[in-house]
Amino acid sequence: MHPPSLSNRSIEAYAPVTSGDRLERLRELAETLSDVRVLHVNSTATGGGVAELLRSIVPVCNDLDVETDWLVMDADDDFFEVTKAMHNGLQGNAEPLTDEMKATYREVTEANAVEIEDEYDLVLAHDPQTLGMLERLEERLPDAPILWRCHVDLTDPVEDYLAFVSAYTDPIDHAIFSRSAYAAVDVPATSIVYPSIDPVTAKNRSLEEGELAAERDHLDPLSFDTPVVTQVSRFDPWKDQFGTLEAYRTAKAEVPELQLALAGGMAGDDPEGLEFYERVADEAVDDPDVHVLTDLPDATINALQRLSDVVVQKSLREGFGLVVSEALWKRTPVIGSTVGGIPLQVEDGRNGFLVEPDDATSAGDRIVDLLEDDERRRTFGDNAREHVRERFLLPRQVVDLLEIFVEALE
Numbered sequence: 001m002h003p004p005s006l007s008n009r010s011i012e013a014y015a016p017v018t019s020g021d022r023l024e025r026l027r028e029l030a031e032t033l034s035d036v037r038v039l040h041v042n043s044t045a046t047g048g049g050v051a052e053l054l055r056s057i058v059p060v061c062n063d064l065d066v067e068t069d070w071l072v073m074d075a076d077d078d079f080f081e082v083t084k085a086m087h088n089g090l091q092g093n094a095e096p097l098t099d100e101m102k103a104t105y106r107e108v109t110e111a112n113a114v115e116i117e118d119e120y121d122l123v124l125a126h127d128p129q130t131l132g133m134l135e136r137l138e139e140r141l142p143d144a145p146i147l148w149r150c151h152v153d154l155t156d157p158v159e160d161y162l163a164f165v166s167a168y169t170d171p172i173d174h175a176i177f178s179r180s181a182y183a184a185v186d187v188p189a190t191s192i193v194y195p196s197i198d199p200v201t202a203k204n205r206s207l208e209e210g211e212l213a214a215e216r217d218h219l220d221p222l223s224f225d226t227p228v229v230t231q232v233s234r235f236d237p238w239k240d241q242f243g244t245l246e247a248y249r250t251a252k253a254e255v256p257e258l259q260l261a262l263a264g265g266m267a268g269d270d271p272e273g274l275e276f277y278e279r280v281a282d283e284a285v286d287d288p289d290v291h292v293l294t295d296l297p298d299a300t301i302n303a304l305q306r307l308s309d310v311v312v313q314k315s316l317r318e319g320f321g322l323v324v325s326e327a328l329w330k331r332t333p334v335i336g337s338t339v340g341g342i343p344l345q346v347e348d349g350r351n352g353f354l355v356e357p358d359d360a361t362s363a364g365d366r367i368v369d370l371l372e373d374d375e376r377r378r379t380f381g382d383n384a385r386e387h388v389r390e391r392f393l394l395p396r397q398v399v400d401l402l403e404i405f406v407e408a409l410e
């Protein structure tokens with residue numbers, strides 16, 4: 001296990017976008033937890049939504065004087081191939097689950113669990129990768145409640161995989177899901193907590209004209225002089241970049257100068273990423289208006305989400321989909337599929353449009369509808385900003401989590 005390096009955060013930085021009542025509640029909860037030491041555990045320090053969340057939650061909790069550590073599992077590709085198959089299986093894709101895979105999972109999770117030597121009053125483990133550590137953690141820290149946060153879309157899990165992870169859920173005192181429909185695991189208590197974006201980071205803060213112009217240059221040859229549709233996602237079949245390409249082609253038949261940006265990266269715990277990226281890049285190679293962009297810095301992602309006319313998130317499964325709120329916060333309308341956490345964020349006909357996940361043609365038609373109506377794009381953008389401000393910014397999520405901590409420690 002290793003701690004990732006983190007930059008400091010001050011809760012004061014959130015005052016301009018948070019109500020006084022919410023900040024007051026945060027301080028009250030933090031006071032109750034002032035003698036509590038919390039540990040977060042997950043399987044990657046970079047890439048993907050969980051790392052993105054922890055990079056903000058952990059320093060903010062420390063600034064509030066709730067002592068909080070974050071440890072990342074040490075593992076190699078053999079383990080991550082197993083856990084990616086688990087992720088896929090839990091999201092409904094039947095891949096074989098062999099005894100060898102189960103043994104690899106057990107071995108690596110146990111080896112990581114024994115490395116936790118400090119004392120903690122509460123443990124919050126994230127996602128299926130960590131489940132195998134919980135039994136040993138419970139033995140080591142018998143008085144600490146064990147919480148498990150599942151960020152995976154559990155709407156339609158493959159039975160074998162659900163049975164495999166369920167064998168590890170006994171030590172869990174309280175499970176946290178991103179949506180009520182996901183509560184498929186049998187545990188004594190569950191809560192729903194919507195994830196959130198952090199409005200003060202390089203990814204999401206407002207950009208001055210000059211900064212925006214500099215980032216626009218970094219994105220060259222993508223030009224914002226003609227319409228741009230964007231998807232920002234890990235290269236992963238669930239994110240359906242091929243469906244987005246199809247939607248773009250439908251729209252391009254009506255708007256010939258249209259460009260598509262597919263920005264993505266590879267998460268540290270996702271060995272499938274590179275191969276899928278190569279397939280997407282191959283498919284796009286003949287069209288100079290399709291830009292496949294990898295490993296952009298956060299400020300460049302920020303500018304891309306801000307400067308795009310429309311963002312598409314046509315995932316086939318999606319735990320929550322932070323990228324949707326990231327775009328909406330920047331006043332960019334989103335066309336999203338009716339899966340996972342996307343409909344919580346996209347209000348059909350108010351800040352974007354919802355389409356069925358297998359309906360790339362409708363997604364393409366909706367792109368055209370939005371591109372043809374500047375006034376509607378602006379109204380949707382304003383609605384989008386307010387929707388995220390109310391529901392999906394970091395302080396709200398920290399309140400929700402600390403309330404659960406207080407309840408679990410009672």
Ligand code: UDP
Pocket residue numbers: 047048049050052203232233234263264265294295296298301320321322323324326
């Ligand atoms: N992300 C990024 N660069 C990329 C692709 C994704 O910084 O090239 C970030 C994205 O901005 C978001 C997170 O990774 O903050 C993805 O979270 P989301 O919940 O949308 O999906 P996940 O990857 O967790 O399935």
